[in-house]
Amino acid sequence: MxxxxxxxxxxxxxxxxxxxxxxxxxxxxxxxxxxxxxxRLVEGSAQVTVPTTLNVGALDLLHPELxxxxxxxxxxxxxxxxxxxxxxxxxxxTCAPYQLAHARPGFGEQVxxxxxxxxxxxxxxxxxxxxxxxxxxDIACAIAGRVPDAGLHxxxxxxxxxxxxxxxxxxxxxxxDDALYPVLGIVLGRRxxxxxxxxxxxxxxLTEERLKAVGAAAASSGAVAMFHAVGSTPEAxxxxxxxxxxxxxxxxxxxxxxxxxxRDELTTAGGGAPPGTPIxxxxxxxxxxxxxxxxxxxxxxxxxxxxxxxxxxxSTARSLLADAEEEGLAPRLRALxxxxxxDTCSYIAPILRPxxxxxxxxxxxxxxxxxxxxxxxxxxxxLRECVRSAVEGRVWRDTDLWGLA
Amino acid sequence: MNxxxxxxxxxxxxxxxxxxxxxxxxxxxxxxxxxxxARHPQLGASVKGRVLVLRSGRGSSSSSSVLAETVRAGxxxxxxxxxxxxxxxxxxAAVAEELYGVRLPIVQLGLAELAGIPDGASxxxxxxxxxxxx
Numbered sequence: 001m002x003x004x005x006x007x008x009x010x011x012x013x014x015x016x017x018x019x020x021x022x023x024x025x026x027x028x029x030x031x032x033x034x035x036x037x038x039x040r041l042v043e044g045s046a047q048v049t050v051p052t053t054l055n056v057g058a059l060d061l062l063h064p065e066l067x068x069x070x071x072x073x074x075x076x077x078x079x080x081x082x083x084x085x086x087x088x089x090x091x092x093x094t095c096a097p098y099q100l101a102h103a104r105p106g107f108g109e110q111v112x113x114x115x116x117x118x119x120x121x122x123x124x125x126x127x128x129x130x131x132x133x134x135x136x137x138d139i140a141c142a143i144a145g146r147v148p149d150a151g152l153h154x155x156x157x158x159x160x161x162x163x164x165x166x167x168x169x170x171x172x173x174x175x176x177d178d179a180l181y182p183v184l185g186i187v188l189g190r191r192x193x194x195x196x197x198x199x200x201x202x203x204x205x206l207t208e209e210r211l212k213a214v215g216a217a218a219a220s221s222g223a224v225a226m227f228h229a230v231g232s233t234p235e236a237x238x239x240x241x242x243x244x245x246x247x248x249x250x251x252x253x254x255x256x257x258x259x260x261x262x263r264d265e266l267t268t269a270g271g272g273a274p275p276g277t278p279i280x281x282x283x284x285x286x287x288x289x290x291x292x293x294x295x296x297x298x299x300x301x302x303x304x305x306x307x308x309x310x311x312x313x314x315s316t317a318r319s320l321l322a323d324a325e326e327e328g329l330a331p332r333l334r335a336l337x338x339x340x341x342x343d344t345c346s347y348i349a350p351i352l353r354p355x356x357x358x359x360x361x362x363x364x365x366x367x368x369x370x371x372x373x374x375x376x377x378x379x380x381x382x383l384r385e386c387v388r389s390a391v392e393g394r395v396w397r398d399t400d401l402w403g404l405a
Numbered sequence: 406m407n408x409x410x411x412x413x414x415x416x417x418x419x420x421x422x423x424x425x426x427x428x429x430x431x432x433x434x435x436x437x438x439x440x441x442x443a444r445h446p447q448l449g450a451s452v453k454g455r456v457l458v459l460r461s462g463r464g465s466s467s468s469s470s471v472l473a474e475t476v477r478a479g480x481x482x483x484x485x486x487x488x489x490x491x492x493x494x495x496x497x498a499a500v501a502e503e504l505y506g507v508r509l510p511i512v513q514l515g516l517a518e519l520a521g522i523p524d525g526a527s528x529x530x531x532x533x534x535x536x537x538x539x
Contacts, residue, residue: 033474136499
């Protein structure tokens with residue numbers, strides 16, 4: 001409770017309000033400080049007072065043999081995950097709790113969520129309300145069952161103050177392709193910082209997968225906790241609704257050149273990794289893959305297997321893996337040589353087979369953090385490009401959607 | 406200058422002025438204090454013992470843990486000066502104080518005040534958010 005009050009002071013709130021759920025990110029091991037903290041809570045017999053899901057941890061508890069790092073670190077990571085379970089949290093171990101039917105808050109529900117991509121999705125796509133909670137605060141709110149009455153818990157803070165218009169030079173085919181969305185997220189994060197922005201000019205009724213890609217990337221390149229997309233997100237049926245009838249602070253146009261530059265920067269491998277560049281691995285499912293995305297991997301493989309020596313790994317939630325096992329999808333993917341990872345992610349844990357060759361991903365977030373976290377060079381592409389590249393063992397590019405190549 | 410106290414404490418050190426926001430998670434190695442964000446202009450610089458000057462934190466909600474871990478490992482900045490309030494860093498400092506008895510002051514200043522601090526300048530932070538640059 002002391003931490004919640006401290007948070008209230010930092011946010012300038014004068015009261016606390018009740019929450020219905022929490023999503024806790026503190027279960028990922030970042031060193032002994034994370035253990036020291038939770039052991040205080042365990043010693044004090046603390047328990048969460050609202051239904052609480054857990055974010056990814058350091059290792060895949062269902063497939064621990066995939067860990068390639070120091071076994072002592074794996075043990076500490078497992079201990080931390082176990083400690084959070086003992087506080088009453090559900091062992092969901094996913095960064096995409098919004099993909100679990102039982103964990104999705106409804107429109108307007110007040111919750112305390114951590115994990116930057118989940119925060120953005122919660123506010124933007126579900127219309128539920130959370131501030132940008134981080135480690136320690138998340139579990140403190142879950143135990144207290146209360147949060148500071150501040151920030152995005154309040155309607156006025158959810159108003160867009162920045163309008164991002166998509167320029168007329170962006171081809172219609174690109175607007176209708178998955179390729180655009182993580183890249184647009186990177187641009188959104190850079191432009192918005194921590195402000196709430198509204199994107200105008202996208203097709204209406206965007207899929208949750210596309211909105212997820214925008215949010216995850218925007219929360220990597222910026223401190224975005226909420227965005228609106230006119231015609232797709234629930235608080236933006238119109239531009240005016242997103243602005244709550246007021247004037248924006250800033251109106252900016254995003255042009256094709258800015259998107260192309262952001263796309264190019266996501267690739268760190270030498271020379272921009274032109275088609276034909278050999279790759280060592282492909283990592284998909286950051287944030288954790290939905291069932292639709294797992295099916296898309298199977299569809300794009302079309303019966304082919306990854307090339308010799310190429311690892312094709314997809315991260316997902318353990319409960320979605322269980323669904324995929326039941327419908328036969330997971331066994332079919334494994335039979336084609338796809339590795340399925342749960343409870344963790346391939347850019348926070350030593351999972352990928354060591355290779356001097358670059359890794360390819362369809363995630364703006366993975367591309368953003370993997371070079372620093374696990375020391376790989378990255379090639380960024382769409383899910384289709386990633387899967388075909390895995391099969392060929394070298395970078396394969398789709399027909400050019402981005403104007404002049 | 407007087408700023409808004411996000412985490413209380415007294416500290417001093419040489420300023421490390423960051424050209425871009427920084428996420429501690431994925432951005433700082435807590436065992437050394439080195440900046441490891443491959444896209445950050447100050448990649449390779451060390452935050453250890455410095456008064457870190459930055460406009461804002463960024464991205465990941467794991468930065469509270471990583472900041473607390475830098476304190477435990479003895480590689481934390483001496484203080485942090487921000488242009489925006491940052492709950493995630495403030496909580497990291499609060500938990501580090503609770504667990505290890507080390508205070509890492511975090512003070513929010515105006516953007517113009519922040520911009521007036523030269524890299525490498527000697528900066529001291531007082532108990533009530535007083536910031537002196539010499």
